[in-house]
Amino acid sequence: MQLDLRDIIYVPGASAPFEYEPDxxxxxxxxxxxxxxxxxxxxxxxxxxGVLHFDADVEAVLECTCARCLKVFELPVHRSVHxxxxxxxxxxxxxxxxxxxxxxxxxxxxxxxxxxxMDQRLLCREDCEGLCEKCGSDLNDGPCHCxxxxxxxxxxxxxxxxxx
Numbered sequence: 001m002q003l004d005l006r007d008i009i010y011v012p013g014a015s016a017p018f019e020y021e022p023d024x025x026x027x028x029x030x031x032x033x034x035x036x037x038x039x040x041x042x043x044x045x046x047x048x049x050g051v052l053h054f055d056a057d058v059e060a061v062l063e064c065t066c067a068r069c070l071k072v073f074e075l076p077v078h079r080s081v082h083x084x085x086x087x088x089x090x091x092x093x094x095x096x097x098x099x100x101x102x103x104x105x106x107x108x109x110x111x112x113x114x115x116x117x118m119d120q121r122l123l124c125r126e127d128c129e130g131l132c133e134k135c136g137s138d139l140n141d142g143p144c145h146c147x148x149x150x151x152x153x154x155x156x157x158x159x160x161x162x163x164x
Contacts, residue, residue, distance in 0.1 A: 005085075006102035008047045015046035022110050024060055031122040033072060036061040041110055045085065052085035054097070058110055067121040068130035069138050075122060081113045 001020050008014035019042040024035040043056030058079040065072055084096045085104055097109055129139035137144035150158050 001106045002100075002103045003045065003106050004103055005045060005052065005099065008045065009052070009087075009099075009102060010047075012047050012049055015044045017044040018042065018056075018106060020106075022058065022107055024111060024114060026111055027062075027115050027118065030120055031064050031067055032062050032118070033065055034063040036063060036074070041106070043081070045104065052099075052104075054081070054083040054085055054104070054106075054109060056081040056106070056110060058114065060114075064122045064124075066124035066128055068123060068128045069140055070131065071124050071138075073124040077118075079114060079117065081110055083109050083113070 001018070001022070003016060003018050005016055008016050019040070022039055022041045024039050028034060039058070039060035041056050041058045043054070045052055045054050047053075058077075058081060060077050062075045062077055063072060064075050085099055086096050087099050097104065131137065132139055132144040132146055134146045135144050137146075
């Protein structure tokens, strides 16, 4: 979405509100399987003493795969996005975005922030047990029936315990 800022660029104290449904489909990858329809972004660009500040709140529901047990789960996400807008290019600060004429690409700012700040390994819950490395059973459903193997370096200690 292109937001026209010509009315506020040279007017300190002015602001331009926005509200729309961002396309977050480029965030899909890794643990994120899909972005549910209905994501929303709302915020404003305000001119504070000649500096344009971008603030937005983004709400989305992600469909993810747990990094431990591989179950698909939904993850509601709320992000607050803050950036500074500039008329000239600024390669030194990644939080400064360049205007294209009198417009700013809101999708670029929101998508960049969303991708850079998402965890790479998402879990269905904090205490997820994962899968058994031998049989693949979901350990969240209970212990598997695999016999635990003794480390060969500790086998001698096991023999000592058998004699008691």
